[in-house]
Amino acid sequence: MVDVADLILLAGQLILENGGETFRVEETMVRMALAGGANSADVFAIPQGIFCTINGGLQRHTRVVRIYNRGFNLAKVLEVNRISRQLSAGILTVETAYNELLRVDGLPRRYPTGVRLLSGAMVSAGFSYLLGAHVGAFVSAGITGLLVMLVMEFLQRKEVLYFVSLALAGVMATVANLAVKWFWPSVQFDLAIIGSIMVLIPGLAITTSVRDALFEDLVSASIRGVEAFGVALSIASGVGSVLTLYLWIGGTLP
Numbered sequence: 001m002v003d004v005a006d007l008i009l010l011a012g013q014l015i016l017e018n019g020g021e022t023f024r025v026e027e028t029m030v031r032m033a034l035a036g037g038a039n040s041a042d043v044f045a046i047p048q049g050i051f052c053t054i055n056g057g058l059q060r061h062t063r064v065v066r067i068y069n070r071g072f073n074l075a076k077v078l079e080v081n082r083i084s085r086q087l088s089a090g091i092l093t094v095e096t097a098y099n100e101l102l103r104v105d106g107l108p109r110r111y112p113t114g115v116r117l118l119s120g121a122m123v124s125a126g127f128s129y130l131l132g133a134h135v136g137a138f139v140s141a142g143i144t145g146l147l148v149m150l151v152m153e154f155l156q157r158k159e160v161l162y163f164v165s166l167a168l169a170g171v172m173a174t175v176a177n178l179a180v181k182w183f184w185p186s187v188q189f190d191l192a193i194i195g196s197i198m199v200l201i202p203g204l205a206i207t208t209s210v211r212d213a214l215f216e217d218l219v220s221a222s223i224r225g226v227e228a229f230g231v232a233l234s235i236a237s238g239v240g241s242v243l244t245l246y247l248w249i250g251g252t253l254p
Contacts (some may be wrong), residue, residue, distance in 0.1 A: 002098045004036035005054050005063045010101045012043070012050045013065055014080050018109075019072035019204060021211050022046060022220040028084050032097070035088040047223050071109060072204050079104045113153060120149030120199045128188075128195030137188035141195030144176040148199055163234040166200055170238025173197050178246060197239065202231045 008029040015025045025045040033041035033054055043052040047070065053062045083100045086092045092100065110116065124145020128137050151172045155165040173196040181189045209224035 002095045004033055004038050004056070004094060005052070005061065007036060007094055007098045007101070008032045008041070008043075008052065008054075009050060009063055009065045010098065010105070011080050011084065012045060012052075013067060014101060014105060015077050016045065016047065016050065016067050017070055018076040019070075019074060019208065020077045020080075021208050021215070022217045023212065023215040024077075024081075025050065028080065031088055032084050035084075035090075036094045036097075046220050047227075069109075073109060076104055076107060079107075116153070117146055117149045121146040123199050124148070124195045126195075127198040128191050131191050131194060133188050133191040133195065136184055136186065137192040137195070140177060140180045140184075140187055140192040144173050144180070144192065144196035145199050147176055148173050148196055152200075163230055166231055166234035167238035169200060170197060170235045171242050172238075174239045174242035178242070193239065197235055200231070200235050202228045205231070 011032055012025045012029045015028060016022070022045040026043040029043045029045075029050075029052060030041045033052075038054050038056050040055040041052060043050065045051075047067065049064060049066045051062070051064050053060065080101065083092065083097050083104070087094070087097045111119075121142045122145075125138050125142030128141035133141065148169045151169045152165055155168060156162075160168075174193060177189060177193045177196060180192065181187055205224055205228045209221050209228060212218075212224060213221035
């Protein structure tokens, strides 16, 4: 027999681990608890954990789950929302809903490596094109964007700290674009380097932070905002350190 608390905690955990907003976590967990037979449920979620109290009549108990791994996979968030709606509509029972959540949890957390690398190259090239880059900067941004993704893949497999990985990726992107500029002086260096680091920018984290703030989840909004600022600072430190060293040794920039 599956406990309702286990069901809703797994649902909330999946949403938080895959980039969902905290207000979505709280709302989904309360709806599922009520659909599973609980009289009431109080849920408080932050990006690092979930606290919930379930009132089942004569019994009331509190559960806590700690979130260790967070990323972005909105397909899993969509699946949890589907399961929640089907449970509320009576299509699924608590046990079948829990089994469905286990299936979602077992899905790959990330897209295949080849897809991520190709996407990184396309995004970098695409952003440089939107900024007005010519063919040279377009190609340079695409190649260095691919190299950035390769570096991030390697460092994450070595379990290097995320912020350190971002700084090193920024260093690599800058060095690669400087090498292109050395052999191709007319290339739009600034647009190429901007495009190549766009794959590292935490756009979804910033958006989620703003949405949490709009729903008055100020603690979660602050945490996500500080995290996004740390990511931007890491990227800027990697790029800035290389450019500063390049200028110090006598190099020139357009």
